[in-house]
Each structure stands twice: as C-alpha cells, then as structure tokens.
Amino acid sequence: MHIYDISVPIEPGMPTWPGDTPLELKRVEFIAKGANANVSRISSSVHLGTHVDAPIHFLEGGSGVQDLPLRVLNGRAYVVNLPKARVIDAETLENANIPPRTKRVLFKTRNSKYWAQKERKFQEDFTAVDASGAAWLVQKNMHLVGIDYLSIAPFGESREPHRILLGNEVVIVEGLDLSGVKQGRYMLHCLPLKLVGSDGAPARAILIGV
Numbered sequence: 211m212h213i214y215d216i217s218v219p220i221e222p223g224m225p226t227w228p229g230d231t232p233l234e235l236k237r238v239e240f241i242a243k244g245a246n247a248n249v250s251r252i253s254s255s256v257h258l259g260t261h262v263d264a265p266i267h268f269l270e271g272g273s274g275v276q277d278l279p280l281r282v283l284n285g286r287a288y289v290v291n292l293p294k295a296r297v298i299d300a301e302t303l304e305n306a307n308i309p310p311r312t313k314r315v316l317f318k319t320r321n322s323k324y325w326a327q328k329e330r331k332f333q334e335d336f337t338a339v340d341a342s343g344a345a346w347l348v349q350k351n352m353h354l355v356g357i358d359y360l361s362i363a364p365f366g367e368s369r370e371p372h373r374i375l376l377g378n379e380v381v382i383v384e385g386l387d388l389s390g391v392k393q394g395r396y397m398l399h400c401l402p403l404k405l406v407g408s409d410g411a412p413a414r415a416i417l418i419g420v
Contacts, residue, residue, distance in 0.1 A: 211418060211419065212418070212419040213416055213417070213418055214390060214391050214396070214416060214417040214418070214419070215387075215416055216260070216316075216386045216387050216388055216391060216415050216416060216417055217259070217260040217386075217387065217413070217414050217415050217416070218259035218260045218325060218385050218386075218387050219259070220233065220235070220258065220259050220412065221233070221235070222234070222235055223330050224258075224259060224330065225324075225329065225330055225331065225332045225333075225360065226254075226255065226258065226332065226360075227255065227257060227332070227360050227361070228332060230254075230255035230257060230258075231253065231254055231255045232254065232255075233252070233253070233254040233258060234251075234252070234253040234254065235250060235251075235252050236250060236251050236252075237249070237250045238250060238251050255410075256405060256408050256409065256410040256411055256412065257360070257384070257409075257410040258385075258412045259385050259412055260383070260384070260385040260386055260387070260412065260413050260414070260415050261383075261384055261385055261402065261410050261411060261412045261413055262275065262278060262283075262381065262382065262383050262384075262400070262402040262410060262411055262413050263362075263372065263376065263382040263384065263409070263410050264277070264278060264376075264408065264409050264410060264411075265376045265377070265379075266407075266408075266409045267372065267376065267409035267410055268369060268372040268373050268376055269373065269376055269377060272376065274405070274406060274407040274408050274409065275402055275403070275404065275405050275406075275407075275408045275409075275410065275411040276404050276405070276406045276407070276408075278381055278402065279381075280401075282314075282353045282354050282381050283354065283381060283383075283398075283399075283400045283401065283402070284397075284398065284399050284400065284401075285313070285314060285397070285398060286313070286314065286395060286396075286397060286398070286420070287314035287315065287316055287354070287356075287395070287396050287397070287398035287417070288308060288309060288312045288314065288315050288316070288394070288395055288396075289315075289316045289318055289388060289391055289392070289393050289394060289395075289396060289417070290306050290307075290308055290315060290316070290317060290318065290393055291318045291319075291392070291393040292306060292317060292318065292319050292337070293318075293319065293320055294320075295319055295320075295337050296337060297337065297338065297339075297340050297343075297364060298317060298319070298337065298338065298339040298340065298343045299339075299340050299342045299343045299346075300342040300343055300345065300346040301342075302343065303343055303346045303347070304346070308350075309395075312350075312352070313351070313352060313353040313354070314352070314353060314354040314355075314356075314398055315347070315352055315354070315355055315356070316355075316356035316357075316358075316383075316386060316388060316398070317337075317339070317355075317356065317357050317358065318358055318388040318391060318393065319336075319337035319357070319358055319359075320337055321333075321336050321337050321357070321358040321359040322358045322387070322388050322389040323389065324336075324359070325358070325387040325389050326389035326390075332360075333359070334365045334366075335365070336359040336360070336361070336364075336365065337357075337359070338357060338359065338361060338362060338363050338364040338365075338371070339355070339357065339362050339363060339364075339371050340363070340364060340367065340371060341367075341370040341371050341374060343371070344362075344363075344370070344371040344372075344374035344375050345374055347375065347380065348374060348375065348378045348380060352380055353379075353380065353381065354380065354381040354382075354383065354398075355375060355380055355381070355382055355383070356382075356383035356384070356386050356398075356400075356415075357383075357384055357385075357386065358385075358386045358387065358388045358389075359384070359385065360384055360385050361384055362375065362382050362384055383400055383413065383415065386415060391417060395420050396417035396418060396419060396420060397417065397418040397420055398415065398416075398417055399415070399416050399417075399418070400413050400414075400415040400416075401413060401414055401415075
C-alpha cells in the first residue's frame with residue numbers, strides 16, 4: 211500500500227488568494243522562557259492551502275462545512291492528468307476519457323508544477339474549470355471535484371462555476387498537490403476541520419493506491 215500526501219504544507223509565506231488573510235503561525239508561550247508548554251497561535255483565511263468549500267461560500271443560506279458528507283469526502287477517486295489544458299471546459303472533459311461511473315475526480319494540471327517548484331507567488335493564470343465544465347460535471351453526476359490550485363474556477367470568473375457545483379451538492383476540494391501522483395484510480399481520504407457554519411476549512415488529504 212502506498213500513501214500519497216496530496217496536502218500543501220501550511221507554513222508562513224505560502225501562496226494565498228489575493229485579499230485573503232495570510233497565514234500567521236506564531237509561538238506565544240515558550241518552555242525556554244518558563245512556560246509549562248510551548249503553545250502557538252494561528253491566524254488565516256479558512257480557504258488556506260488544501261481546503262474544502264462549503265455551499266455557503268457562494269450560496270446565501272447554504273450549509274456550512276460541518277454538513278459536508280464524509281461519505282463523499284472519502285472513497286474511490288480518479289486522478290485525470292490534463293497537462294496542456296488552459297481551461298477545463300465541457301469539450302476538454304468530454305475528451306478526457308474519465309471512466310464511466312466515476313463519482314470523485316481530481317484534476318492534475320500544469321498547476322502542479324507550482325507546488326513542485328515551491329512557488330510562493332500567487333499565479334493568476336492557473337488552470338481551472340469554467341461554467342461549461344462545471345455543468346458537464348453535474349450532468350455526469352460527480353459527487354466531488356478537486357483541483358491542484360487554490361480555486362476550482364478561473365481567476366476573475368469564480369462565481370458561476372462555484373454556484374453550479376455547490377448548488378448541485380458537489381463537494382469542492384481546492385489546493386491539492388498532485389505533483390507526485392500519476393493518472394489513475396485511488397482511494398481518497400479528505401478530512402476538513404469541522405468549523406461549524408464556516409464557508410471553508412483547511413483539510414488533510416491523502417490518496418492510497420488501489
């Protein structure tokens with residue numbers, strides 16, 4: 211059994227969405243200074259690194275992270291490699307040869323090189339799913355969709371793809387590091403923090419070879 215850690219390391223200086231609160235991870239109590247234990251404080255956007263989106267992120271009155279179904283966040287998944295895609299639209303997906311009956315799909319794209327190269331600067335031209343691609347995924351009855359950058363939707367065009375997917379109860383996982391993973395079938399385990407009422411939450415995600 212081989213376990214692939216597809217989570218982005220959470221550390222100061224990591225890329226974050228423009229305008230989001232950047233990560234601050236600070237030690238506030240020190241054994242060396244007489245404290246009983248070392249204790250740290252964290253401050254950041256909930257859409258940090260590898261994370262999930264909840265419906266309320268783009269749907270007023272939608273549910274929060276605590277209601278995302280664990281049965282969807284864990285199970286068989288297919289990683290599809292689209293190294294030449296600049297946008298993942300319906301035509302791209304129609305030609306991607308995603309196996310029938312796939313319910314969880316993770317997109318490995320040219321974005322993965324950013325994680326492999328430890329790129330700290332936010333990249334606006336990342337590959338993402340447009341509205342036609344989102345509609346295609348809903349039509350194919352996908353339960354979960356993941357992408358190897360900080361948004362499932364293109365920069366500056368985020369609303370409609372998110373609304374299509376979240377409005378049809380498709381779980382979105384963003385910020386995956388798929389640089390060390392080949393195309394194929396895996397078991398996905400993705401466990402976001404249970405932040406009640408939150409529109410997103412950081413997650414630890416792994417793939418297990420099957």
